Amino acid sequence: MTLTSPGPTVGVVGGGQLGRMLGEAAAPLGLELLVADPTPDCPAAPVVRDQLVGGFEDEETFRDLAERSDYLTFEIELADPDVLERVAEETGTPVHPAPETLRTIQDKLVQKRRLADAGVPVPEFRAVDSAADLREACEDLGYPAMLKARTGGYDGRGNVPVEGPDAVEDAVDDIAGPAMVEEMVDFERELAVMGCRGDGERDAFPVTETIHEAEILRESVAPARASDDVRERARDVAHDVLDAMDGRGVFGIELFETTDGEILLNEIAPRPHNSGHWTIEGCHTSQFEQHLRAVAGLPLGTTDQRFPTVSTNILGDVAERQPAALSGEEGILETPRAHLHWYGKREVYDLRKMGHVTLTGDDPDALLADARDLRDGLTFE
Amino acid sequence: MTLTSPGPTVGVVGGGQLGRMLGEAAAPLGLELLVADPTPDCPAAPVVRDQLVGGFEDEETFRDLAERSDYLTFEIELADPDVLERVAEETGTPVHPAPETLRTIQDKLVQKRRLADAGVPVPEFRAVDSAADLREACEDLGYPAMLKARTGGYDGRGNVPVEGPDAVEDAVDDIAGPAMVEEMVDFERELAVMGCRGDGERDAFPVTETIHEAEILRESVAPARASDDVRERARDVAHDVLDAMDGRGVFGIELFETTDGEILLNEIAPRPHNSGHWTIEGCHTSQFEQHLRAVAGLPLGTTDQRFPTVSTNILGDVAERQPAALSGEEGILETPRAHLHWYGKREVYDLRKMGHVTLTGDDPDALLADARDLRDGLTFE
Structure with a gap:
């Protein structure tokens, strides 16, 4: 080279x-x-x-x-x-990754079928084109179930929980298009693995615990506070997912650890992912460097972790769309080993991802508490 | 804020x-x-x-x-x-820093006088405007001595060693302008401290050992392989230097550890410095982030070190100025915890600083050997 x-x-x-x-x-x-x-x-x-x-x-x-x-x-x-x-x-x-991979992933039904065919454990799912389909599927899967638009969903948009038979018609109307339904997974915690396909090699970053609220990622904790066995199996599933994809690049692989201790694939994203932002400080190679190395055909970097690390999103908390002005960030700048990442978006609206904060240290529980304190000290004016 | x-x-x-x-x-x-x-x-x-x-x-x-x-x-x-x-x-x-500080530092004689007046230990020095001045000064300071142009020197350019009385005339001719002469310091090792003046605060990064050849920095080792006592005194000197400066920003402070165990100031630069590049991976805050925080009036970040770290410069090794094309960089990209920094300069010439490589780990001696191996695997085509 x-x-x-x-x-x-x-x-x-x-x-x-x-x-x-x-x-x-x-x-x-x-x-x-x-x-x-x-x-x-x-x-x-x-x-x-x-x-x-x-x-x-x-x-x-x-x-x-x-x-x-x-x-x-x-x-x-x-x-x-x-x-x-x-x-x-x-x-x-x-x-990179291959457009065919993007096409597969864009359609959640096609994505799930491809992965299930490749032997990746996924929640039970069915295609839904009508209220009749959904009713029939839910008889199998049980209520509540999760109805998902096949395309265009993002940060929970396009997902509708179906609580019981009376909710079927409204749910199908809400989605207003091709959909799929999944069994509602009873999970212990949500996990994510940033995987990477390089030129003839593949690797995965340490397993991350992801904490969502209203289906939007709030915090990431790495390594995940799960057993070694769970983490190992999550990595194995991530490797199987990578093997089922084409082209080079980083993939965000979201998983459930079920209350029965099973690992199930939730969704994948064919790109760097919010749940891997912690790697910028937490690993020797960040997910962004890794993606660029992969795309440009350079050798992949090590995925080893530097320190226990937590990151928390800075989300818009305002009622109306308005120019972005955040106060309280000196709390982050004054905290040793806290790292601010401001995205430079001109306007803020409710729940918009405006930045994130990463904290490195020793104890994930303490880091999570500290990161939440720092985040809670921020306000959009 | x-x-x-x-x-x-x-x-x-x-x-x-x-x-x-x-x-x-x-x-x-x-x-x-x-x-x-x-x-x-x-x-x-x-x-x-x-x-x-x-x-x-x-x-x-x-x-x-x-x-x-x-x-x-x-x-x-x-x-x-x-x-x-x-x-x-x-x-x-x-x-920031203040133009007055830049003016002081640009003239090596004024710089040394200011620092000596502030109580910073410096090598013995004299102003030199003629061969007669130099001859008289060297009678005091002894031969060999180091004649330095007062302004415009860089990476050893503008420095002329004066071996004995016969070399006086030629040395003064070489410099061809206002100069100063310093006693030749018998040093155990060279050290550098990246100091920083913020808004009402000051701090210094861990003491770095710098290895020069032909007066050009080749490698930096952090922490310096010196005694705790030496490192503590080097930091103290750095703090005294910072107190003698005006305005905010990072200062590169180059020091000698003499064979007698003394710390003497060599030179300062009112900006991030080559000897602090290792902080990008080696510290929680890099010298570049720190400089920006200081200039913009934000709180300074912690200067704590993450890991023992070594960096080595990638210098041009070609006879003629030519378009830059470096081979062998896959050795760096394939080595875990090795970090390439390419500067994107269009052309290479002999000894031009084209990039650097940083390695983090545990043992500074091993890191230095490994970093040299990686660097020696590089060639400009």
């Missing part, structure tokens, strides 16, 4: 916080980053070579991006896999 | 590798960076908001930079302090 200046350019579809953190990780490796995003001056813009302004299905933008890049990747599932595939073919710029 | 988007902008005079690493550190804190540098597409350009192209004495460029920035700083001593001072006054944009 040869390092040059300028080095290879990685074109990223999407320039939100994930693009911004990819930008922070690129320069040491000698990589240059371009992002394409419809929002002018997106979060990644100040730390990358250039932003192309265009939508996630805009073929012209994708083509410009591909022509200026040596590798293409994406940091948002809304990227159109058909357009990516066409542009890659026309320009010869490879896309 | 309040975090906004966009956050405060820091304007940096100079956009070399130090500007690039400042750029990598800015976004998490919510800061935006602008750099001014005469070389179009300088190393910092791909990771900052914008580069202004202009020289280090160009008042128009400095004014543009100041008008677009909330704080001004510099990453190169060639920045003109008079211009900085005028522009700061005209635009109201504060400069």
